[in-house]
Amino acid sequence: MTTETGHRAKLIDGKGFAAGLRQQVANRVAALKASHGIVPGLAVVLVGDDPASEIYVRNKGRQTLEVGMQSFEHRLGAETSQQALLDLVARLNADPAVHGILVQLPLPPHIESAAVIAAIDPAKDVDGFHIQNAGLLATGGRGLVPCTPLGCLMLLKEELGDLSGLDALVLGRSNIVGKPMAHLLLAENCTVTIAHSRSRNLPDLCRRADILVAAVGRPQMVKGDWIKPGATVIDVGINRLPAPEKGQDKTRLVGDVDFEAASLKAAAITPVPGGVGPMTIAVLLANSITAAERQSARESGE
Numbered sequence: 001m002t003t004e005t006g007h008r009a010k011l012i013d014g015k016g017f018a019a020g021l022r023q024q025v026a027n028r029v030a031a032l033k034a035s036h037g038i039v040p041g042l043a044v045v046l047v048g049d050d051p052a053s054e055i056y057v058r059n060k061g062r063q064t065l066e067v068g069m070q071s072f073e074h075r076l077g078a079e080t081s082q083q084a085l086l087d088l089v090a091r092l093n094a095d096p097a098v099h100g101i102l103v104q105l106p107l108p109p110h111i112e113s114a115a116v117i118a119a120i121d122p123a124k125d126v127d128g129f130h131i132q133n134a135g136l137l138a139t140g141g142r143g144l145v146p147c148t149p150l151g152c153l154m155l156l157k158e159e160l161g162d163l164s165g166l167d168a169l170v171l172g173r174s175n176i177v178g179k180p181m182a183h184l185l186l187a188e189n190c191t192v193t194i195a196h197s198r199s200r201n202l203p204d205l206c207r208r209a210d211i212l213v214a215a216v217g218r219p220q221m222v223k224g225d226w227i228k229p230g231a232t233v234i235d236v237g238i239n240r241l242p243a244p245e246k247g248q249d250k251t252r253l254v255g256d257v258d259f260e261a262a263s264l265k266a267a268a269i270t271p272v273p274g275g276v277g278p279m280t281i282a283v284l285l286a287n288s289i290t291a292a293e294r295q296s297a298r299e300s301g302e
């Protein structure tokens, strides 16, 4: 129970859960090798040389190898044309060693990301961003589900068990997190509200939520007194703030939630870092083995 003084929310250990999920992926990779002689392959395409994306792509590559899958990294210059990128996607679609394709977003402004996403074979779309996968999620079908919201749902079910009947507030309406998150929660029988920067009475909307998923990309926007006592808070935000106390040019990561204040109200909360971020990569690997299993089953007529 929450009280005015002394209460601290339970920390939801995304980093630990992600490690367990990667172990399950490794077991499935080994099983697919044994049964079909197939080594799943994940291709990651990075356009431009954003240093933050660079680190993130390197981590994905390392974890991909650790679970026994093949990793193919394609680094293209910032001036790469849309046609050259579409040509690469077509080659990856046709490559039988590639079971999953991820094109790192955001793309440079001269490239239309919708056109690139549309070009990815939906069966290899491990980000779950293709219209076919988005449509399957919205209509209850069996597609590939975007990694970040699926990771959030796994943490919520681990923490709460059955979510039926709970009031869920999703703050943020992106195609990448907010909208798919809302569909996943709806499928778990939550009463779902999607709120965003233009919503009226945001604090009041949040205060009604048993489950609050914050995915707006605004550092520490959700205040402590926006949290319903006893709520479960999932913080998707990864915002880099200057941290002069750590030294010149140093930064620290903060979420979309004022963590310290929210911890005094919530029953459980994800930290940043160590919460949703590691889950995103682990679910990417889970989606990749799922894609490989389905492609190999289809090819062998199972």
Ligand SMILES: Nc1nc(=O)c2c([nH]1)NC[C@@H]1CN(c3ccc(C(=O)N[C@@H](CCC(=O)O)C(=O)O)cc3)C=[N+]21
Pocket (backbone or CB within 6 Å): 056, 102, 103, 104, 105, 106, 127, 147, 238, 253, 272, 273, 274, 275, 276, 277, 278, 280, 281
């Ligand atoms: N097509 C595409 N798919 C993506 O899934 C995608 C993308 N583009 N573009 C960039 C964002 C960002 N993203 C992160 C994943 C993991 C961490 C992560 O592991 N974060 C660690 C900390 C990392 C650190 O210290 O910088 C944590 O939160 O604990 C962060 C960010 C996936 N994205």
Ligand SMILES: [Mg+2]
Pocket (backbone or CB within 6 Å): 172, 173, 196, 197, 198, 216
């Ligand atoms: Mg908004």
